[in-house]
Amino acid sequence: xxxxxxxxxxxxxxxxxxxxxxxxxxxxxxxxxxxxxxxxxxxxxxxxxxxxxxxxxxxxxxxxxxxxxxxxxxxxxxxxxxxxxxxxxxxxxxxxxxxxxxxxxxxxxxxxxxxxxxxxxxxxxxxxxxxxxxxxxxxxxxxxxxxxxxxxxxxxxxxxxxxxxxxxxxxxxxxxxxxxxxxxxxxxxxxxxxxxxxxxxxxxxxxxxxxxxxxxxxxxxxxxxxxxxxxxxxxxxxxxxxxxxxxxxxxxxxxxxxxxxxxxxxxxxxxxxxxxxxxxxxxxxxxxxxxxxxxxxxxxxxxxxxxxxxxxxxxxxxxxxxxxxxxxxxxxxxxxxxxxxxxxxxxxxxxxxxxxxxxxxxxxxxxxxxxxxxxxxxxxxxxxxxxxxxxxxxxxxxxxxxxxxxxxxxxxxxxxx
Amino acid sequence: xxxxxxxxxxxxxxxxxxxxxxxxxxxxxxxxxxxxxxxxxxxxxxxxxxxxxxxxxxxxxxxxxxxxxxxxxxxxxxxxxxxxxxxxxxxxxxxxxxxxxxxxxxxxxxxxxxxxxxxxxxxxxxxxxxxxxxxxxxxxxxxxxxxxxxxxxxxxxxxxxxxxxxxxxxxxxxxxxxxxxxxxxxxxxxxxxxxxxxxxxxxxxxxxxxxxxxxxxxxxxxxxxxxxxxxxxxxxxxxxxxxxxxxxxxxxxxxxxxxxxxxxxxxxxxxxxxxxxxxxxxxxxx
Amino acid sequence: xxxxxxxxxxxxxxxxxxxxxxxxxxxxxxxxxxxxxxxxxxxxxxxxxxxxxxxxxxxxxxxxxxxxxxxxxxxxxxxxxxxxxxxxxxxxxxxxxxxxxxxxxxxxxxxxxxxxxxxxxxxxxxxxxxxxxxxxxxxxxxxxxxxxxxxxxxxxxxxxxxxxxxxxxxxxxxxxxxxxxxxxxxxxxxxxxxxxxxxxxxxxxxxxxxxxxxxxxxxxxxxxxxxxxxxxxxxxxxxxxxxxxxxxxxxxxxxxxxxxxxxxxxxxxxxxxxxxxxxxx
Numbered sequence: 001x002x003x004x005x006x007x008x009x010x011x012x013x014x015x016x017x018x019x020x021x022x023x024x025x026x027x028x029x030x031x032x033x034x035x036x037x038x039x040x041x042x043x044x045x046x047x048x049x050x051x052x053x054x055x056x057x058x059x060x061x062x063x064x065x066x067x068x069x070x071x072x073x074x075x076x077x078x079x080x081x082x083x084x085x086x087x088x089x090x091x092x093x094x095x096x097x098x099x100x101x102x103x104x105x106x107x108x109x110x111x112x113x114x115x116x117x118x119x120x121x122x123x124x125x126x127x128x129x130x131x132x133x134x135x136x137x138x139x140x141x142x143x144x145x146x147x148x149x150x151x152x153x154x155x156x157x158x159x160x161x162x163x164x165x166x167x168x169x170x171x172x173x174x175x176x177x178x179x180x181x182x183x184x185x186x187x188x189x190x191x192x193x194x195x196x197x198x199x200x201x202x203x204x205x206x207x208x209x210x211x212x213x214x215x216x217x218x219x220x221x222x223x224x225x226x227x228x229x230x231x232x233x234x235x236x237x238x239x240x241x242x243x244x245x246x247x248x249x250x251x252x253x254x255x256x257x258x259x260x261x262x263x264x265x266x267x268x269x270x271x272x273x274x275x276x277x278x279x280x281x282x283x284x285x286x287x288x289x290x291x292x293x294x295x296x297x298x299x300x301x302x303x304x305x306x307x308x309x310x311x312x313x314x315x316x317x318x319x320x321x322x323x324x325x326x327x328x329x330x331x332x333x334x335x336x337x338x339x340x341x342x343x344x345x346x347x348x349x350x351x352x353x354x355x356x357x358x359x360x361x362x363x364x365x366x367x368x369x370x371x372x373x374x375x376x377x378x379x380x381x382x383x384x385x386x387x388x389x390x391x392x393x394x395x396x397x398x399x400x401x402x403x404x405x406x407x408x409x410x411x412x413x414x415x416x417x
Numbered sequence: 418x419x420x421x422x423x424x425x426x427x428x429x430x431x432x433x434x435x436x437x438x439x440x441x442x443x444x445x446x447x448x449x450x451x452x453x454x455x456x457x458x459x460x461x462x463x464x465x466x467x468x469x470x471x472x473x474x475x476x477x478x479x480x481x482x483x484x485x486x487x488x489x490x491x492x493x494x495x496x497x498x499x500x501x502x503x504x505x506x507x508x509x510x511x512x513x514x515x516x517x518x519x520x521x522x523x524x525x526x527x528x529x530x531x532x533x534x535x536x537x538x539x540x541x542x543x544x545x546x547x548x549x550x551x552x553x554x555x556x557x558x559x560x561x562x563x564x565x566x567x568x569x570x571x572x573x574x575x576x577x578x579x580x581x582x583x584x585x586x587x588x589x590x591x592x593x594x595x596x597x598x599x600x601x602x603x604x605x606x607x608x609x610x611x612x613x614x615x616x617x618x619x620x621x622x623x624x625x626x627x628x629x630x631x632x633x634x635x636x637x638x639x640x641x642x643x644x645x646x647x648x649x650x651x652x653x654x655x656x657x658x659x660x661x662x663x664x665x666x667x668x669x670x671x672x673x674x675x676x677x678x679x680x681x682x683x684x685x686x687x688x689x690x691x692x693x694x695x696x697x698x699x700x701x702x703x
Numbered sequence: 704x705x706x707x708x709x710x711x712x713x714x715x716x717x718x719x720x721x722x723x724x725x726x727x728x729x730x731x732x733x734x735x736x737x738x739x740x741x742x743x744x745x746x747x748x749x750x751x752x753x754x755x756x757x758x759x760x761x762x763x764x765x766x767x768x769x770x771x772x773x774x775x776x777x778x779x780x781x782x783x784x785x786x787x788x789x790x791x792x793x794x795x796x797x798x799x800x801x802x803x804x805x806x807x808x809x810x811x812x813x814x815x816x817x818x819x820x821x822x823x824x825x826x827x828x829x830x831x832x833x834x835x836x837x838x839x840x841x842x843x844x845x846x847x848x849x850x851x852x853x854x855x856x857x858x859x860x861x862x863x864x865x866x867x868x869x870x871x872x873x874x875x876x877x878x879x880x881x882x883x884x885x886x887x888x889x890x891x892x893x894x895x896x897x898x899x900x901x902x903x904x905x906x907x908x909x910x911x912x913x914x915x916x917x918x919x920x921x922x923x924x925x926x927x928x929x930x931x932x933x934x935x936x937x938x939x940x941x942x943x944x945x946x947x948x949x950x951x952x953x954x955x956x957x958x959x960x961x962x963x964x965x966x967x968x969x970x971x972x973x974x975x976x977x978x979x980x981x982x983x984x
Contacts, residue, residue: 032645035658042488061646063645063646063647064492065645065658066657066658069641069658072642073645076553076642077645079553079554079557080553080554080557080558080562081557081558252465256465279462
């Protein structure tokens with residue numbers, strides 16, 4: 001009998017040992033990010049290295065593609081079935097499409113109410129569709145109005161604009177004083193970036209994209225927004241190079257002292273004030289994008305991005321650990337120079353605000369005003385129409401009204417949902 | 418003015434015009450590339466100056482150091498390796514298939530076979546976008562997505578017809594009698610191809626290799642869709658990403674472009690005789 | 704012995720090609736599980752779509768513009784280099800530079816030259832007072848396509864030049880001498896001796912370049928991504944967008960096949976041209 005017992009014990013030990021071995025076997029996650037400045041490649045690599053150190057047995061292979069390629073990479077990987085990514089970074093405009101096509105895992109059940117409550121309210125809309133959560137917001141971002149303090153001062157302007165009209169007035173003063181030829185620069189190249197700027201203006205002028213499924217952006221505030229863009233271009237206040245610029249071009253033009261105002265994301269604040277990156281370091285300040293004075297005091301677009309787990313992932317638990325780590329408060333506060341945290345408490349932290357007080361002050365106002373782009377399953381198609389038609393209006397091929405009507409008619413014709 | 422002076426003057430004028438034309442042509446061919454090279458050396462501050470200084474006061478090879486040794490050049494170095502591997506692999510496979518095919522077409526011409534040749538050429542006319550998606554799904558099913566081998570296999574589809582075409586032209590020029598001697602000695606068809614035809618058409622083979630490498634090095638759309646990480650991304654994809662990633666350092670973008678252009682340029686200049694022979698192989702026969 | 708070549712081509716191109724053809728008759732979302740047969744619906748819809756018609760127009764504009772310029776410039780340079788003068792060999796070698804330059808590098812290079820704020824083109828034109836002020840080249844419709852054509856012509860006209868130059872060198876000098884003795888002028892000799900001599904080379908160049916131009920994707924992708932106002936969106940770019948951004952496989956397949964049809968029309972016309980000339984000559 002004791003013999004048998006010994007054998008059983010040995011067997012038991014062996015089994016435990018085997019499972020132990022299985023547990024210790026490395027899990028490798030594949031994660032897809034974009035290579036842009038809000039969290040630089042190096043930041044992401046460092047965060048991931050820390051994560052791997054704290055979670056022995058989990059390895060993460062990270063890949064970076066340009067923003068322009070991100071959507072298509074996620075889609076093609078999903079179309080190919082298994083063996084793709086476990087974790088993907090996704091833009092605020094994709095959850096509808098991704099949820100519908102079963103690309104991302106619904107993680108509603110994993111989130112606790114207390115966690116949800118600790119995050120800046122608008123941030124969750126980044127990852128939500130139809131009441132479900134498809135990820136955790138990570139890059140909480142909106143467009144701010146950056147200005148060159150020295151240029152304003154030279155033109156005798158004491159405070160940055162508080163309405164969009166005032167922006168044009170100040171720009172005209174600066175232009176007339178010969179301080180800079182084209183005072184304002186935007187990212188109006190034919191890309192998602194122009195829709196972000198348009199959305200900011202649309203919200204400022206009290207417009208909306210859809211009402212009960214019917215397009216409404218071709219009237220009221222939506223129309224005014226485009227008319228405003230066109231007017232600033234026609235008056236020579238907006239740099240004509242804007243129509244082929246993306247965010248990085250805007251940063252370069254502003255950082256080389258060729259613009260007094262620029263609309264851009266959070267990351268530009270510290271880079272434009274970095275002497276190694278900018279000729280106007282120290283002259284740059286930031287305020288929320290203004291309102292129109294009647295409908296709004298400030299305006300903003302939700303340009304945030306979230307981290308999600310793909311439906312094809314074979315390691316959803318480790319993937320969830322990874323995204324909760326990256327989005328955790330300590331990690332986000334440690335890397336708060338190019339992207340601001342999603343956590344409410346961070347905005348009152350002295351360590352986070354240090355050296356970027358005016359950015360934090362602007363963020364407190366802007367983040368509450370973030371306006372969403374329409375939540376459509378076929379958003380990429382909608383956005384392409386809108387980009388093209390906005391461009392047609394800006395470049396004088398169509399009137400703003402006709403241009404927006406064209407997009408609206410396309411939406412109705414194809415019954416976009 | 419004497420009568421004799423007029424033709425002489427006209428000849429002088431013609432010579433002057435010829436050299437003016439030559440200088441203009443050389444400038445037109447060189448200027449864009451030279452500017453790319455200057456941009457890769459000049460500090461950013463000089464590049465974004467107005468008025469632009471064409472000869473930068475300070476120049477350095479720092480960006481090349483970044484590309485070859487720095488952290489920012491990491492992805493680029495992987496891409497360089499991947500491009501070399503894909504081009505080498507794809508060209509090798511296509512060369513073998515193309516040599517056998519070209520030999521068969523050259524030595525046993527028939528109506529059906531020349532139809533096949535046109536069929537293969539027709540694949541050259543197919544826009545890659547027309548076969549991209551099914552190809553993507555196949556590659557993913559056999560696990561060759563985002564791999565150097567998978568991309569190389571795809572490249573053989575357009576390299577093989579092209580190389581077959583070039584090699585057939587060269588093989589046609591070799592008289593069949595030369596082979597007969599070898600075959601009397603008991604060599605098989607493959608044997609006479611390897612021992613007689615290939616050595617004689619070495620220029621053709623070099624030309625084919627040259628074209629294979631240049632075409633594979635150049636390809637963009639397949640690489641864009643079928644690769645996603647440093648494991649397989651090729652140079653054209655890496656360069657296209659440079660433009661969004663380093664939009665602020667135009668110089669680094671320029672340096673990357675120069676490095677990516679060097680291998681095919683060096684090959685082409687070193688073997689220019691063969692390049693031109695290959696270009697004309699198909700056309701002169703009409 | 705043909706087997707390896709045929710296997711490669713049929714395996715990698717044949718099946719996907721037929722598969723795409725098949726998909727063209729369905730409404731097939733890239734990620735959807737369901738596929739609905741729509742017959743020729745995707746093809747009919749293509750012709751109704753302003754995007755598709757515009758893309759055909761842009762593709763033709765690019766093709767006609769770049770091929771036309773490449774032929775004119777290529778032939779002119781070939782004729783120029785066919786004359787004997789010192790330095791001719793260097794110039795001939797230089798023709799290889801654009802040819803061997805990777806397309807993507809070429810696109811990046813020209814985009815940098817056209818940069819609205821720091822580009823060499825703006826600097827050159829303003830410093831020589833040909834232009835009062837810096838301007839945007841790739842941000843203005845109409846002009847953007849012309850600038851892409853210039854970039855493409857720079858890279859590819861040398862292919863035409865090299866092919867034609869080789870053909871010129873096969874024309875016997877005696878032919879020109881005899882014609883001169885018979886009193887033929889320069890223009891006549893060009894028309895009756897030179898042009899017939901280079902016609903086969905020109906045709907090869909024309910077919911090669913046209914097929915490439917009708918498929919154009921990479922230079923557009925790098926330089927403008929179809930902008931401004933979608934004025935540089937070509938057929939290949941449209942197919943790419945329809946499939947990978949909008950996930951509509953069926954209509955993307957139909958667009959792709961219409962592109963193939965367009966290429967076939969061009970090639971058929973060229974072959975017809977060659978044959979009729981062959982009979983007449």
